[in-house]
Amino acid sequence: MSEQGQPLGLAEQVGSVLPYLRRYARALTGSQRSGDAFAAATLEALLSDRSIFDGASSPRVALFRAFHAIWTSAGTPVAEEDSEIARRAQSHMASLTPNSREVLLMAVIEGFTLEEVAEVIDASPSEAQELLSAARKEMESSVTGRVLIIEDEAIIALDLQSIVADMGHAITGVARTRDGAVQLAKQEKPDLILSDIQLADNSSGIDAVNDILRDFGDIPVIFITAFPERLLTGDRPEPAFVITKPYSEEQVQSAISQAMFFSSTETLGV
Known part of the structure; x- marks a missing residue:
């Protein structure tokens, strides 16, 4: 209507x-x-x-x-x-x-x-x-790897950590800001990034991801946002995986499994 x-x-x-x-x-x-x-x-x-x-x-x-x-x-x-x-x-x-x-x-x-x-x-x-x-x-049985979580809301971050860990993936860290996310990525390169868009200091998860990709090249990214249409405008770059808040555990599991499956190479902890 x-x-x-x-x-x-x-x-x-x-x-x-x-x-x-x-x-x-x-x-x-x-x-x-x-x-x-x-x-x-x-x-x-x-x-x-x-x-x-x-x-x-x-x-x-x-x-x-x-x-x-x-x-x-x-x-x-x-x-x-x-x-x-x-x-x-x-x-x-x-x-x-x-x-x-x-x-x-x-x-x-x-x-x-x-x-x-x-x-x-x-x-x-x-x-x-x-x-x-x-x-x-x-x-789900295809591959495991290292996941960086970028999320400023503590409850959501804990929930995502639980989902990721239960799937058998390692968590490289949880960042609440753009600078924090970049620093964690430099300490240990992730195989997957799971990111919110609006971060604690009003910095952007999109900017954080772009900074990391600029340093490391192709890494699959999953964005979790209450406004997915803002990421689906046709402008480049866009993420392949976008989950809408409020999300279900199954949605996160599915996106992670597929993103890991897509990127699985000899560098992942298979």
Whole structure:
């Protein structure tokens, strides 16, 4: 509904879903460039064939269903200009059960019901459930590593530490400020950064992450924010993984497992 209480038109409905489709696409590819390319191809398909919306339970399901059709038919390529993380991701994904990661992302990160997921991938809810279970097993057992947490709220920081530790990952430290985060990263290079955006001294988690990446290159990053749309604007750089506050433990576990899976190399503590 619009602010005036009137039903949204199709363009407005698609526009409201698009940032989250882009988030989903980047999580699949590990790359902003490739993810946005798939999202753009989806929009082009919608413009040329509005019947994609016919019979769909919602515009969101229709948009993701169109994306899925393009994604599966394209063989999930990654452009040569993309990052090493993106290239490694495609190699790792070849070992996964087909459609399992897609189901995991839609169900856990994007909040689709199993019925909606089944509609997107053209399967039954029971088949979607089987794929979800397979994805959890395959992702969680893939790799462990070192995690830097950037979070100024003590209760949330403790909660994230508990989730990370329970998954078997080592915690390099918890930073409350930009300078503190950079200092911790210099003391021990993390394999993954889990970061809030607004920090204790009004410094930026985004700036902290950019400082760290400037020193160390490709490190997967998960941002946790109450305003995900502020990170999904199409401007570079954008994170591949964005979790919305308030988050669930399962969302954090899923994002960490996938980020670790994407970046797993001989440098991680496998």
